[in-house]
Amino acid sequence: MGGDFGPHCIVPACISCLVEHPSLHLVLVGQSELVESLIARHPGVDRARLRVEHADEIIGMNDQPALALRSKPDSSMRVGLELVRDGAVQACVSAGNSGALMALSRYVLKTLPGIDRPAMVAAVPTQSGFCHLLDLGANVDCSAEHLYQFAVMGSVTAEVLGTARPRVALLNVGTEDIKGSQQVKLAAGLLQQANGLNYIGFVEGDGLYRGEADVVVCDGFVGNVLLKSSEGLAVMIAGRIEALFRSSLAARMVGVLALPLLRRLRGELSPAQHNGASLVGLQGIVVKSHGGAGPEGFKSAIRRALLEIEEDLPRRLQSRLAEHLL
Amino acid sequence: MGGDFGPHCIVPACISCLVEHPSLHLVLVGQSELVESLIARHPGVDRARLRVEHADEIIGMNDQPALALRSKPDSSMRVGLELVRDGAVQACVSAGNSGALMALSRYVLKTLPGIDRPAMVAAVPTQSGFCHLLDLGANVDCSAEHLYQFAVMGSVTAEVLGTARPRVALLNVGTEDIKGSQQVKLAAGLLQQANGLNYIGFVEGDGLYRGEADVVVCDGFVGNVLLKSSEGLAVMIAGRIEALFRSSLAARMVGVLALPLLRRLRGELSPAQHNGASLVGLQGIVVKSHGGAGPEGFKSAIRRALLEIEEDLPRRLQSRLAEHLL
Numbered sequence: 222m223g224g225d226f227g228p229h230c231i232v233p234a235c236i237s238c239l240v241e242h243p244s245l246h247l248v249l250v251g252q253s254e255l256v257e258s259l260i261a262r263h264p265g266v267d268r269a270r271l272r273v274e275h276a277d278e279i280i281g282m283n284d285q286p287a288l289a290l291r292s293k294p295d296s297s298m299r300v301g302l303e304l305v306r307d308g309a310v311q312a313c314v315s316a317g318n319s320g321a322l323m324a325l326s327r328y329v330l331k332t333l334p335g336i337d338r339p340a341m342v343a344a345v346p347t348q349s350g351f352c353h354l355l356d357l358g359a360n361v362d363c364s365a366e367h368l369y370q371f372a373v374m375g376s377v378t379a380e381v382l383g384t385a386r387p388r389v390a391l392l393n394v395g396t397e398d399i400k401g402s403q404q405v406k407l408a409a410g411l412l413q414q415a416n417g418l419n420y421i422g423f424v425e426g427d428g429l430y431r432g433e434a435d436v437v438v439c440d441g442f443v444g445n446v447l448l449k450s451s452e453g454l455a456v457m458i459a460g461r462i463e464a465l466f467r468s469s470l471a472a473r474m475v476g477v478l479a480l481p482l483l484r485r486l487r488g489e490l491s492p493a494q495h496n497g498a499s500l501v502g503l504q505g506i507v508v509k510s511h512g513g514a515g516p517e518g519f520k521s522a523i524r525r526a527l528l529e530i531e532e533d534l535p536r537r538l539q540s541r542l543a544e545h546l547l
Numbered sequence: 548m549g550g551d552f553g554p555h556c557i558v559p560a561c562i563s564c565l566v567e568h569p570s571l572h573l574v575l576v577g578q579s580e581l582v583e584s585l586i587a588r589h590p591g592v593d594r595a596r597l598r599v600e601h602a603d604e605i606i607g608m609n610d611q612p613a614l615a616l617r618s619k620p621d622s623s624m625r626v627g628l629e630l631v632r633d634g635a636v637q638a639c640v641s642a643g644n645s646g647a648l649m650a651l652s653r654y655v656l657k658t659l660p661g662i663d664r665p666a667m668v669a670a671v672p673t674q675s676g677f678c679h680l681l682d683l684g685a686n687v688d689c690s691a692e693h694l695y696q697f698a699v700m701g702s703v704t705a706e707v708l709g710t711a712r713p714r715v716a717l718l719n720v721g722t723e724d725i726k727g728s729q730q731v732k733l734a735a736g737l738l739q740q741a742n743g744l745n746y747i748g749f750v751e752g753d754g755l756y757r758g759e760a761d762v763v764v765c766d767g768f769v770g771n772v773l774l775k776s777s778e779g780l781a782v783m784i785a786g787r788i789e790a791l792f793r794s795s796l797a798a799r800m801v802g803v804l805a806l807p808l809l810r811r812l813r814g815e816l817s818p819a820q821h822n823g824a825s826l827v828g829l830q831g832i833v834v835k836s837h838g839g840a841g842p843e844g845f846k847s848a849i850r851r852a853l854l855e856i857e858e859d860l861p862r863r864l865q866s867r868l869a870e871h872l873l
Contacts, residue, residue: 446769447773479802485791
């Protein structure tokens with residue numbers, strides 16, 4: 222029920238995913254009448270692999286997490302997470318309120334042993350591929366130990382998603398040892414002593430986009446600002462390019478040829494479109510789709526959940542955490 | 548002597564500025580033999596308005612601020628700041644080591660009454676113009692009172708630089724009151740009570756680029772990450788666009804027409820190119836040019852210093868601070 226477009230985006234995305242992945246089964250949790258009416262628009266759906274689970278309440282995009290937790294026991298988000306907890310499904314994908322999803326996930330699924338707080342991690346495109354950035358807004362005040370746990374979780378997630386011996390860096394305002402906030406300097410000390418992690422030191426904001434690390438660790442405040450400002454800048458640049466090609470007759474003529482090419486880039490370049498942020502550190506798989514994503518974006522979030530199921534991310538995280546945690 | 552290109556960039560920039568601004572006088576501080584040899588390449592320079600002041604030592608781009616302060620009494624940076632302190636010049640412009648410039652400025656010039664720490668502020672391009680962002684890396688651990696002081700300094704700076712009744716916002720991870728770190732929430736409380744400031748609340752990273760505020764306040768860690776990651780993303784996007792127009796013969800043909808137009812955008816779009824960050828809160832005018840800026844960039848930093856001299860920024864800041872500070 223979540224996201225800017227709700228089931229109007231999610232239902233067609235799910236139906237398209239069922240066609241692409243013959244072994245996929247989906248449960249759509251939400252107001253069943255609306256969901257069924259949207260499914261009915263697509264004849265030929267394999268209903269043996271698509272079930273609707275009714276949930277009456279909806280968590281609004283601006284509801285406070287505490288409220289979502291206390292006063293909406295029958296929200297689609299909560300019912301979906303309970304299906305994960307009870308083993309009825311293997312992952313939950315939501316386009317809803319991030320804060321509520323984090324709070325409910327932690328409450329319903331619990332964190333892995335040794336993890337204080339789950340983190341949100343997403344792939345950000347870089348000059349040489351992409352890097353896994355965490356935390357993305359769930360945890361605004363972080364201790365050095367939290368940053369250390371994020372680094373371990375990010376490293377294992379990157380490995381599981383296909384990067385051998387991922388280079389792990391702390392995001393900082395300089396690359397020299399003396400730079401940075403107290404927490405970052407303390408976290409660096411912890412990471413230097415960690416065995417089995419490929420910790421490469423500090424990376425700056427521009428180094429992240431140059432592809433200097435595979436995993437970049439920061440607190441949720443910094444990560445959220447970085448991700449949202451990058452989205453905002455990418456949108457602004459796209460807008461300026463369009464305006465440039467409207468600025469004169471000659472420019473318009475070039476634009477007719479150039480803009481279709483440039484629009485192809487837009488999807489790749491906006492970090493938000495690399496859709497699907499994982500909540501890691503939980504006893505279960507939860508993927509957050511960007512609230513503004515369309516059906517293609519939501520499909521990419523489902524694919525991320527599928528990959529994490531195939532790779533059994535939570536179990537692998539748990540065994541690796543046991544080696545690394547303090 | 549500072550920046551990636553040292554006097555090889557700065558000397559031609561200065562000579563060009565002298566031509567453009569007939570009332571401008573410049574003192575070039577550094578190794579006089581090298582500087583004179585570079586000036587000699589430009590015949591017809593009005594030497595009555597261009598003086599060279601010898602300073603033997605150079606602060607390296609990676610020197611620690613404390614070292615620069617203690618062991619290099621004759622650095623070009625320090626001698627330049629002492630000229631400001633002694634009233635021999637009205638502003639100092641440097642492309643050198645930011646941390647050293649901040650530490651030396653504070654030591655040589657002192658802060659204005661009531662200001663604990665100077666801040667670095669720069670204009671960042673947005674969808675509707677630009678916003679003044681501070682702090683940009685000087686102060687990594689900030690209290691709510693520091694953020695409040697930055698807000699006051701940013702507001703006065705924006706006013707002086709031409710924005711009537713600037714909209715002042717705190718950078719945060721959400722726009723609701725309950726969002727954010729402890730310091731940000733406390734700073735919001737202080738700003739809500741401030742008379743005479745046009746405080747509009749929280750802004751997110753994407754809102755900054757949408758132009759939702761004229762002054763955006765954050766701690767130096769967050770500001771530095773935002774600025775550097777934006778620079779990195781802008782460079783990456785420019786690189787991808789160039790690659791796109793090399794990707795096929797047809798694309799190359801379109802590129803011949805489109806790239807010259809797009810390159811014009813590059814300057815405007817990279818936040819670093821809007822060159823010239825001011826150190827505010829000092830008893831004197833200090834402008835930091837981006838280390839990687841070329842002669843055009845350095846000229847833009849000189850122009851910013853000229854504007855601050857004309858508007859008498861430090862004196863106006865001091866009188867406005869007296870009204871606003873707690």
